Amino acid sequence: MAAEIALTTPADAHATRGRHMRSRLRGRGAAYVFVIGSAIAVAAGAYLGQPIVMAAGPVALGLAILVVAFFTADRRAAFDFYSAMARDLGLDYHRTASVLPLSPLLGAGDRRTFEHVMHGPLDAGFAGTDVIVALYTYETHHEHFENGKVRMHTERHEFTVCSVDAAAAMRRFRGVFLRRRQGLLDHLGHDWLADMPLRRVHTESMAFEEAYELSVVEDQDDLRVRQLFSPSLVNWLAEHPLRPCLELRAGTLLVYVPGHIEDAGHFMWLYEAARGLTRRLARDLADAESGVATPV
Secondary structure, rough: OOOHHOOOOOOOOOOOHHHHHHHOOOOOHHHHHHHHHHHHHHHHHHHHHHHHHHHHHHHHHHHHHHHHHHHHHHHHHHHHHHHHHHHHOOOEEEEEEOOOOOOHHHHHOOEEEEEEEEEEEEOOOOOEEOOOOHHHHEEEEEEEEEEOOEEEEEEEEEEEEEEEEOOOOOOOOOOOEEEEOOOOOOOOOOOOOOOOOEEEOOOHHHHHHHHEEEEEEEEOOOOHHHHOOHHHHHHHHHHOOOOOOEEOOEEEEEEEEEOOOOOOOHHHHHHHHHHHHHHHHHHHHHHHHHHOOOOO
């Protein structure tokens, strides 16, 4: 699948950082700040009779300029990477955007942010299907006592998500959740589905059962889930290097992995996984509409 899309994207989100950093350090702005700031530090040190201020001032200023240049270049490199990726995929790009919480994960936590958001048509499955790809972070806030005072502790939970419009699946699938099995090194931590009554659905694949937990809402028809998760799809998921997860709820197919993906190879793996799962879902719905039984 990935071969269908010719990438001009940098290798990763840091590939152009060095170039941007060199450009900023060679610019007039950095030179003016260093020269003027150093002159002020030397003058202040001389006025106060503090040689250490005269010596340390320019050094501290130079380090500060380096730090600012590094983080500015890093942000610019990330923009280069994700905007180029959006262009290669034929999607619109936004540094930040709001995304409706159409699945439990997208509505999790106390605060949610979406960065490097890509939006547009997904060439897979349903006619006119749109996809939103983003680096997603939600925060959970916890109060705890420390030295007799109430303090707030914030935990960040990061994901890379592909949200696909799958309204046609709403009646057939009320709530299907595929997550990495707890206990793996990259376990999910906070459970945003803890308050939702779910039950497990098992497959005959040992590799799949060791890698994933497949759960559904109470009123979900198990036969429909088993038809969707055919042996070929189960084996594909079990062998996929990313171990992609999914939520199928409220007419939304959310394909995601924990962590923010910052390289082109892994990003394309996730994007192609979303395309493949969308095609599989569309085929299942078409078979159900025509009365053809999908092999279990």
